[in-house]
Amino acid sequence: MSSVTLDHVHKQFGTAKGVEDVHIHIESGEFFTFLGPSGCGKTTTLRMIAGFYYPSQGSIRFDQQDVTSVPPHKRNTGMVFQNYALFPHMTVFENIAFGLQVRKMGKEETRERVEKMMKRVRLEGYGERRIDQLSGGQQQRVALARALVIEPQILLLDEPLSNLDAKLREETRFEIKRLQLELGITTIYVTHDQAEAMSMSDRIMVMKNGEVQQVGTPYEIYHAPVNRFVASFIGETNLWEGTVVAVDGEEVRVQLAAGQMLTGMRKHASPRANLTTGSKVVMSIRPESVEERTAAEGENTVSGTVQLAEFTGACVNYVTTVGSEQLRSMSINLGRPIKQRGATIHWHIPKESIYFAE
Ligand SMILES: Nc1ncnc2c1ncn2[C@@H]1O[C@H](COP(=O)(O)OP(=O)(O)O)[C@@H](O)[C@H]1O
Numbered sequence: 508m509s510s511v512t513l514d515h516v517h518k519q520f521g522t523a524k525g526v527e528d529v530h531i532h533i534e535s536g537e538f539f540t541f542l543g544p545s546g547c548g549k550t551t552t553l554r555m556i557a558g559f560y561y562p563s564q565g566s567i568r569f570d571q572q573d574v575t576s577v578p579p580h581k582r583n584t585g586m587v588f589q590n591y592a593l594f595p596h597m598t599v600f601e602n603i604a605f606g607l608q609v610r611k612m613g614k615e616e617t618r619e620r621v622e623k624m625m626k627r628v629r630l631e632g633y634g635e636r637r638i639d640q641l642s643g644g645q646q647q648r649v650a651l652a653r654a655l656v657i658e659p660q661i662l663l664l665d666e667p668l669s670n671l672d673a674k675l676r677e678e679t680r681f682e683i684k685r686l687q688l689e690l691g692i693t694t695i696y697v698t699h700d701q702a703e704a705m706s707m708s709d710r711i712m713v714m715k716n717g718e719v720q721q722v723g724t725p726y727e728i729y730h731a732p733v734n735r736f737v738a739s740f741i742g743e744t745n746l747w748e749g750t751v752v753a754v755d756g757e758e759v760r761v762q763l764a765a766g767q768m769l770t771g772m773r774k775h776a777s778p779r780a781n782l783t784t785g786s787k788v789v790m791s792i793r794p795e796s797v798e799e800r801t802a803a804e805g806e807n808t809v810s811g812t813v814q815l816a817e818f819t820g821a822c823v824n825y826v827t828t829v830g831s832e833q834l835r836s837m838s839i840n841l842g843r844p845i846k847q848r849g850a851t852i853h854w855h856i857p858k859e860s861i862y863f864a865e
């Protein structure tokens with residue numbers, strides 16, 4: 508197992524930008540995820556760690572060793588590619604054994620290692636099958652076994668679940684996490700799916716247009732997004748704009764366009780938010796944090812009109828018009844009657860649940 512450091516890494520493809528100034532330290536044994544929309548530079552960054560691309564600027568270290576210009580086969584990383592890149596004409600056994608044969612391992616040891624790995628990923632007895640005789644989920648496990656059989660220091664996974672259907676994706680998510688915990692291997696995982704990133708990772712790096720937006724634990728990124736992009740990419744949120752009208756000790760009073768006043772806490776703010784009197788701010792309010800009230804009384808209470816009521820069994824979700832804003836809410840179903848479209852509804856927005864984004 509080793510740590511991975513990217514020291515101000517840039518990658519330029521001719522005149523096109525791949526990634527810009529990625530500066531991160533991934534701990535040994537950590538499950539670290541690159542998250543962002545398509546084209547934001549996740550694969551490019553992963554490929555530089557594997558050695559398939561070399562940075563245009565900056566350096567990469569595994570523990571203390573500089574690997575910036577070390578070729579892929581000398582890095583001891585195991586990689587699962589987005590389309591798996593299995594050899595279709597070869598058997599499961601031959602696919603998994605491939606990396607060991609390249610490393611000139613003896614026949615007996617190869618057999619032992621491959622069989623042990625097939626057991627680990629629950630492919631026991633499938634050794635003689637051809638790849639095209641396997642389901643998508645089984646192919647995914649062959650790709651994982653092939654990456655792990657060489658006992659890499661670092662496991663690199665590029666959208667490994669994107670070819671699977673929703674149910675299998677969820678199962679495989681736990682499977683990968685289980686393997687990673689058992690092996691204690693440093694794992695770098697690429698995905699555009701925030702639910703995957705949130706549920707599996709120790710830390711997440713959120714990217715956009717080749718640039719790092721934020722690095723943090725799922726909890727930090729969810730509760731303290733640095734900007735609008737991160738706030739809306741991770742989970743669902745309401746982004747309301749307002750003007751700071753007063754700052755009173757720890758409290759910040761904000762007026763919305765339609766006149767309502769909300770109070771938030773100064774400590775719940777991105778370092779980039781400007782909380783001086785007169786400035787415009789964006790507030791991120793998570794749907795699960797607002798509470799239904801029977802009357803519009805007290806601080807931070809707003810009234811609105813129900814546009815949409817959605818009953819999912821476990822939850823009741825409303826879309827409410829509040830002045831010139833829209834509020835999405837999500838509450839656990841406690842058996843209360845559900846308000847219908849057009850009804851008036853009162854909401855309390857707790858001070859602690861308002862987060863001032865950029
Ligand atoms: N080999 C390449 N040649 C030219 N441009 C590339 C190449 N690989 C990636 N890019 C560009 O770099 C950017 C990041 O791509 P990529 O890392 O594949 O994104 P992601 O994996 O997040 O979808 C994109 O704009 C993409 O077009």
Ligand SMILES: [Mg+2]
Pocket residue numbers: 546549550551
């Ligand atoms: Mg990609």
